[in-house]
Amino acid sequence: MAQLTLKVVSLPANTPAGDAIYVAGSFQGWDPGAEDYKLTENADGSWQITIEPDPGLLKFKFTRGSWQTVEGNANGGFLPDRTHNYSGGPELLELEILGWEDLGGSNSTAADNVSVLDEDFYIPQLDRYRRIWIYLPPDYEDNPDQHYRVLYMHDGQNVFDESTSFAGEWEVDESLNDLFLDGDKGCIVVAIDNGADLRINEYSPWYNATYQAGGEGEAYVDFIVETLKPYIDSNFRTLPDRQHTGIMGSSLGGLISHYAMVEHPEVFGKVGVFSPAYWFNPEIYDHTAQNPIAEDTRLYLLAGQQEGNGSVVNDVNQMESVLLQSGFPSDNIEVKIDADGEHREWYWAREFPAAYLWLFEDVSVGIEEPEEEEDLTVFPNPADSLLNIRNCTAFRKPSYRLSNSDGKLLMKGKLRDCYIDVSGLPAGVYMLQICSGRKPVIEETIIIE
Structure with missing residues (x-):
């Protein structure tokens, strides 16, 4: 009989007492809290479960019952799927859990004015839950009459905190705090965690048959427009109109930000598209040409020559041509190409301040600089x-x-x-x-x- 025993011999010290441990993986549909896959605690403090998967490559992760409480690295950051090539016979794997994403680690780099708005914010359009972060300007609590523009961002794990990121953070909180000291009036940033294995589906408007993924982008954008934004506007002092509302992301996050701009011009007037994965959904070119964008929209396109051997730069240039040919004013597009730009968070972190300032420059006030x-x-x-x-x-x-x-x-x-x-x-x-x-x-x- 095929039997594989997974034995967790060590848990993080901050594991909450009384929490159950589950395994989710390719062998059970990636259900993070399935009762049949809950581990049993042993007298020596270890946890184990015996499963009967088919032979072959297995992928799995441990959780405390949900994707919000999935295991992470030692700092509480993203941990790739565990893998094991199962032979089909009796086997014992002894494993350690190093950290939990929701509990983070001692090396958090998030500023004091960043917080988790909700660990389990419901997405009715997709019937799932997601962690939402929020950054409030430094004077938010001391300025009760002030209302602020809002920027929505994807891949929330990577926006503020090194310890929850996959490969580095954007340093958005540090950048905005510095700009505030320079006279910028501030911006609320709402960052939505990606859905790990669901990321490609959620950030792609169209299904990609080659990769057998995508197609949930419309529902994801509807969540931002119909559910998340109304909540933010109702609970925080925002400037809710389109001229004060932006959306920004990189890679597939850039693709879905562009799509949101086309689909909801009445909502998003400022759009940052960094290193966009237009190649994954090339339908975006015709979709953009056939659905003219509001002429007062401001669009910032960024790409680096080190991304895909220059292919991302080519894609951005092609999109600029589509926009200009459709009548979009050139003054409202900023295209920045960098010879050293890579498909990495350090690049997007470096370029964020300039993009933010350009996008909102027509509504920014109080920046102290020489007049000329x-x-x-x-x-x-x-x-x-x-x-x-x-x-x-x-x-x-x-x-x-x-x-x-x-x-x-x-x-x-x-x-x-x-x-x-x-x-x-x-x-x-x-x-x-x-x-x-x-x-x-x-x-x-x-x-x-």
Whole structure:
């Protein structure tokens, strides 16, 4: 008889007393709380279950009864599926559970003004539950008469906290807190966790026959529009109109953000599409052409040359052409292509502040900057040893980034003394970017002799 015993010999110290342990996997339909797959506690503190799966590759995870209480890595972050190639005979696997996603770890990087709104927010359109995070501006509690714009984001595990992320976080909370100190009036951010194995389905509007996945994107967007947004607008001091409502995501999250823009122009006036997976649902091109977008929508498209050997850049350029040919005004599209851009969270974290500021610049107030960018001057140019930055002290927390002509970042730092030592660089053409806080305020081509 085929019997496989899974024995958990160690649990995290913060495992709540009295909680049951379950196994969910490919052998039982991925049900996180099936009673038939609840482990039994042994006298020595270990937990075990014996199952009878078919031989072959098994995928599984341990939970405490739901996907919100699934096991994680030692920091409470995302842990890929466990795998085991089962022979079909009696076997014993002794395993350790390192952490739980809902309990996090001691290395949380989320700011104090980030919280979990609900561990189990119901999605009626899909009949499932999901963790929802919320970021409130630093002055939210002290400014009871202030109302705020709102940005909805996907892959909530990766938005604020390194310890719950799969491969790094976007640092949205740190970026917005810095911008607030620079004079930005603030923004509420609502981040929705992805559904792990359900992510592809939920973030794809159309079914992809090759990958046998997708098709729940419409229902997922309806959840945001019909259920989540009304809840947020009713319980927090928001500016609910489309000019103050944005949506943003990367990869498949970029795809579904674009789809939301097309389907609900009355809701989303600001859209950030980072490294979009248009290739997974190429129907998005015709759908965009056939459904003109509100002309006052602002769309920020980002792609890196290191993504898919340049294919993501090609897809973004194609989408820009579709939009322009359909009559969408060029002034309302910002396309940013980076030579060093990779399909990674570090890239999206770096680019978030500029995208946020561009999207909301027509409704932002109170940003303290010089009235004219030309007040800041870089000289001499050409240079051989030092680049002087005139009036850099007029900016708050000025910093710089210097890249070569291929876009590779060579130098960066704070402008404490209003000059940059370039004596160690070879002669050539370079691109200098100077920022106030995290916002780029000037980009200039520099020649070093």
